Amino acid sequence: xxxxxxxxxxxxxxxxxxxxxxxxxxxxxxxxxxxxxxxxxxxxxxxxxxxxxxxxxxxxxxxxxxxxxxxxxxxxxxxxx
Amino acid sequence: xxxxxxxxxxxxxxxxxxxxxxxxxxxxxxxxxxxxxxxxxxxxxxxxxxxxxxxxxxxxxxxxxxxxxxxxxxxxxxxxxxxxxxxxxxxxxxxxxxxxxxxxxxxxxxxxxxxxxxxxxxxxxxxxxxxxxxxxxxxxxxxxxxxxxxxxxxxxxxxxxxxxxxxxxxxxxxxxxxxxxxxxxxxxxxxxxxxxxxxxxxxxxxxxxxxxxxxxxxxxxxxxxxxxxxxxxxxxxxxxxxxxxxxxxxxx
Numbered sequence: 001x002x003x004x005x006x007x008x009x010x011x012x013x014x015x016x017x018x019x020x021x022x023x024x025x026x027x028x029x030x031x032x033x034x035x036x037x038x039x040x041x042x043x044x045x046x047x048x049x050x051x052x053x054x055x056x057x058x059x060x061x062x063x064x065x066x067x068x069x070x071x072x073x074x075x076x077x078x079x080x081x
Numbered sequence: 082x083x084x085x086x087x088x089x090x091x092x093x094x095x096x097x098x099x100x101x102x103x104x105x106x107x108x109x110x111x112x113x114x115x116x117x118x119x120x121x122x123x124x125x126x127x128x129x130x131x132x133x134x135x136x137x138x139x140x141x142x143x144x145x146x147x148x149x150x151x152x153x154x155x156x157x158x159x160x161x162x163x164x165x166x167x168x169x170x171x172x173x174x175x176x177x178x179x180x181x182x183x184x185x186x187x188x189x190x191x192x193x194x195x196x197x198x199x200x201x202x203x204x205x206x207x208x209x210x211x212x213x214x215x216x217x218x219x220x221x222x223x224x225x226x227x228x229x230x231x232x233x234x235x236x237x238x239x240x241x242x243x244x245x246x247x248x249x250x251x252x253x254x255x256x257x258x259x260x261x262x263x264x265x266x267x268x269x270x271x272x273x274x275x276x277x278x279x280x281x282x283x284x285x286x287x288x289x290x291x292x293x294x295x296x297x298x299x300x301x302x303x304x305x306x307x308x309x310x311x312x313x314x315x316x317x318x319x320x321x322x323x324x325x326x327x328x329x330x331x332x333x
Binding site (some may be wrong): 049050053054057058061062065066069070072073076077080 | 135137213221222223225226229230232233236315318319322323325326331
């Protein structure tokens with residue numbers, strides 16, 4: 001269990017750094033979704049499946065969708081101008 | 082404020098935060114340390130006194146139901162705020178529905194794989210969310226988790242490229258009604274507990290035996306109501322953003 005925890009913590013650090021250093025906002029939203037699922041796996045390893053469930057759905061699906069919808073609206077306004 | 086001052090302030094706060102984090106980490110108990118007294122007490126309380134096998138649900142919907150009420154009010158306020166901020170203003174007009182897929186905004190091609198996967202998974206996912214909601218007091222899960230899973234099942238229909246179907250299944254009126262039922266039901270349950278037992282969210286129903294489906298008194302009922310509220314609030318937030326993108330455009 002301990003090895004799994006250490007591996008997952010390392011992957012979380014790598015994914016979080018990837019989210020910060022991605023410059024294209026569209027790709028950033030998708031990597032954020034991946035990061036949410038990795039974080040959910042970490043919560044599962046730490047014996048909190050309830051939190052993992054909410055984390056996986058909210059950070060993995062809903063927040064990236066909200067970001068992508070807002071981006072599409074902003075891009076559309078820029079195209080008009 | 083110039084850039085150098087900003088960087089200076091950011092550096093100072095980063096250093097302070099780092100030092101505080103290091104001090105906090107130093108005094109933190111190890112992850113596999115013995116279980117704290119509070120955890121043991123909660124596990125005893127929620128199983129022995131409330132007959133809820135899931136301690137998390139026992140805390141969320143009975144022992145600390147007041148905190149859950151605060152969370153629900155926050156969700157309710159967010160969705161109401163989105164409704165006010167993202168309404169149709171006088172500068173905007175509704176898009177011509179016939180032009181929607183042709184000239185002004187060509188519809189994005191969704192690949193067959195994504196479409197069939199999303200459509201095949203939508204109904205099982207909604208059922209799974211309902212299952213998580215209803216069995217919150219027995220196994221892992223609970224109202225909020227089940228609610229967000231139901232909301233994401235709706236989003237799957239949108240991702241498959243069927244915005245009109247999603248709108249038909251979960252029209253804003255239906256979502257508003259569901260949200261009101263969830264929020265009002267939780268408030269009424271709390272007030273009934275207050276009048277009958279003297280404490281807000283007091284448990285008034287028979288507790289049953291632990292592990293049975295009908296056990297835990299108010300816990301499963303509150304769990305389902307919270308599921309309604311969470312699902313409807315998240316679906317409303319997403320649907321306001323979608324209608325901004327797909328239904329409204331600025332007047333030329």
